[in-house]
Each structure stands twice: as structure tokens, then as C-alpha cells.
Amino acid sequence: MQWWCAAQGIPWDWSWRPYPGVWLFVACLCLAYRAFTRGAVPSRLEVVRFAGGVLILWIALDWPVGALGSGYLASVHMVQFLLIALLAPPLLIAGLPRAALERVRGGRALSLPGFLARPLIALLFFNAIVIATHWPEVVDGLMASQAGSLALDMAWLGGGLIFWWPVVSPVPHRPRFPLGVRICYLIASTVLMTLPYVFLTFAELPFYATYELAPPVGTLSAGEDQRLAGLIMRIGGGTILWSAAGIIFWFWYRSENDATR
Numbered sequence: 001m002q003w004w005c006a007a008q009g010i011p012w013d014w015s016w017r018p019y020p021g022v023w024l025f026v027a028c029l030c031l032a033y034r035a036f037t038r039g040a041v042p043s044r045l046e047v048v049r050f051a052g053g054v055l056i057l058w059i060a061l062d063w064p065v066g067a068l069g070s071g072y073l074a075s076v077h078m079v080q081f082l083l084i085a086l087l088a089p090p091l092l093i094a095g096l097p098r099a100a101l102e103r104v105r106g107g108r109a110l111s112l113p114g115f116l117a118r119p120l121i122a123l124l125f126f127n128a129i130v131i132a133t134h135w136p137e138v139v140d141g142l143m144a145s146q147a148g149s150l151a152l153d154m155a156w157l158g159g160g161l162i163f164w165w166p167v168v169s170p171v172p173h174r175p176r177f178p179l180g181v182r183i184c185y186l187i188a189s190t191v192l193m194t195l196p197y198v199f200l201t202f203a204e205l206p207f208y209a210t211y212e213l214a215p216p217v218g219t220l221s222a223g224e225d226q227r228l229a230g231l232i233m234r235i236g237g238g239t240i241l242w243s244a245a246g247i248i249f250w251f252w253y254r255s256e257n258d259a260t261r
Contacts, residue, residue, distance in 0.1 A: 005061065006149040007071030011215040014064070021150070022061045029054050033095070040099035050095025056088040061153060070149050073220070074200075074211040077139075078229040079236070081156055085130075086240045089160035090168045098170040117165035119177055119185055126163035127192040129155055134196040136207040143210045163189070167244065179252035186245040190238050200230030 002008075003021035033050055042050075059065055060083035069077040132138055133155055142148030167182050177185075199207070206212040206222040220228065 002146060004146040004150045005063070005066035005070040006146040007143045007210050007214070009071070009214070012068070012072050012217045017063050017067060019062055019066065021146070022058065022066065025061070026054060026058050029057070036104075037097055037100050040097045040103065042095065042097045042100075046095045046097055048095075049091045053088040053091030053095060056083050056091065057157070060084050060088070068217065070143055071210060072214045072217045074208055074222075074226050074229040075220075075232055077211070078232045080153075081130075081133075082232070082236045082240065084153060085126075085156040085160035085163075086237060089157065090164045090244070093161065093164055093168045094170070096170060101169070101171045117162055117169075119166045119181070122162050122166055123185060123189060123192070126159045127189065129159035130193060131196055134200070136209075140209050167248070179248050179255070182248050183245045183252070186241045186248070190241050193233065193237055197230050197234040200233065201227050202230075 002017070002019060005019055005022070060069075060080045065076060065080060065083075069080040133152055139152075142152045166177050167185065203226065204223075206226050208226070211225060212222040
């Protein structure tokens with residue numbers, strides 16, 4: 001039995017497969033949230049946000065998305081990236097009660113994460129992870145083992161949490177990070193993510209041996225699957241980031257109107 005989704009090289013079928021490592025990870029997230037919020041009761045909305053982030057992670061990591069993305073289809077692998085790095089982290093962060101974060105920050109337990117979450121550092125750090133984790137040698141080397149697949153997934157999640165922290169954190173950012181600058185921050189990330197999109201979409205040959213040599217699923221060739229992965233990164237990632245920028249713009253516009261009144 002596999003405990004984490006990884007490339008297996010066996011023909012794909014739709015028979016359900018258990019991945020206990022994913023279940024344990026999801027359970028640990030829920031227990032950690034309960035322990036972290038002890039003494040700072042989260043609101044119902046915060047609980048729903050955090051639960052939504054955990055659910056998205058579960059969908060991305062467990063069967064069938066996790067299994068297909070880990071060793072069969074580069075396009076599903078890209079869907080995993082969007083779910084783990086761009087959709088789940090803002091919900092997880094928005095689900096943390098401000099009182100609990102203030103308590104931890106008062107104890108100076110967030111010094112290193114706080115440094116990494118400075119906007120410029122977070123932006124560069126996240127996009128360095130995006131490029132590194134889509135590099136062919138890295139993908140093929142890690143996806144061959146369960147530990148490597150786990151490391152890749154955790155790199156996406158950690159990078160996503162750091163990237164979204166300056167934008168979504170309930171604790172006021174210091175130094176101040178105005179709403180207008182947050183919009184520019186998100187737009188800048190869509191520009192930086194252009195590099196992996198370009199080499200995935202316009203390459204003449206498949207980059208990843210993992211997916212090129214994988215048993216076929218459906219009618220897509222390895223090249224078509226890779227191009228689809230690039231388009232998913234561009235369109236899906238751009239939609240998420242531009243939607244977040246639009247929401248922030250609405251809050252910014254409303255706050256400016258309130259100030260004028």
C-alpha cells in the first residue's frame with residue numbers, strides 16, 4: 001500500500017486506492033488548528049474558511065487527483081499546483097483568528113516566517129519555488145518516490161502560505177502594505193509565472209520523462225498534455241490572482257469612499 005501519491009508506472013484504472021499519509025496529514029492540520037485556536041475562539045466564518053482550505057488540499061492530494069497528477073498527466077499535476085499553492089493557502093490563513101496570531105507574534109515565534117513574508121521576499125521566494133518545482137530534473141527526480149512527491153507538495157504549500165501571508169493575514173503587516181500595493185504584488189506574480197508557462201506551452205518536445213513515459217490516460221499525447229498544463233497554469237493561475245486583485249480593489253475602493261465621506 002502506498003501512503004502518499006507518487007509515480008508508479010503501472011496502467012491507470014479508476015479503482016479507488018487508499019493513501020493513509022494524506023488522511024493523516026489532513027487530520028494533523030485539523031488538530032493543529034484546534035490547538036492553535038485554543039483560548040482564541042474562531043468565528044464561524046473563520047472555521048468555514050480554514051475547513052475550505054483543508055478540503056481543497058484533501059482533493060488535491062488524495063485519489064484520484066493526487067494519483068493522476070503524481071505519475072500520469074502533467075495537466076492534472078498543474079491542477080494540483082493551483083489547488084495547493086494558490087487556492088488553499090489564502091483560505092487557511094484567513095481562517096486563523098487574529099487573537100491567536102497576535103499571541104504567537106507577541107512570543108516572537110514567527111521571526112523567520114515573518115522575515116520570509118515580507119512582500120518582496122515573499123514574491124521572489126514563491127516564484128523561485130514555482131520555477132524550481134517545474135524544472136524537469138526536479139520533477140522527474142522527486143516524483144519517482146513517495147518522499148519526493150511529499151516534498152514537492154509541501155514546497156508548494158509552504159511557498160503558497162508565504163506568498164499569500166502579506167495579502168491575507170488578519171494581523172496588520174509591518175511595515176505597512178497598502179491595498180493598492182497588494183494589487184501590484186499579485187499582478188507582478190502573474191508576470192513572473194510567465195516563464196514556466198512559456199516553456200511548457202511552446203516546447204516542441206515533452207520536458208518530463210515521468211509523464212512522457214507514463215501509461216496513457218485518455219487520448220492526449222504527452223506533448224498535448226504538457227501544452228494543456230501550460231495553459232492551465234496561465235489561465236487558471238491568472239484567474240485566481242486577478243480575481244484576488246479584483247476583490248482587494250473593491251475593498252480599497254470602499255475604504256477610499258468611506259474616508260472621503
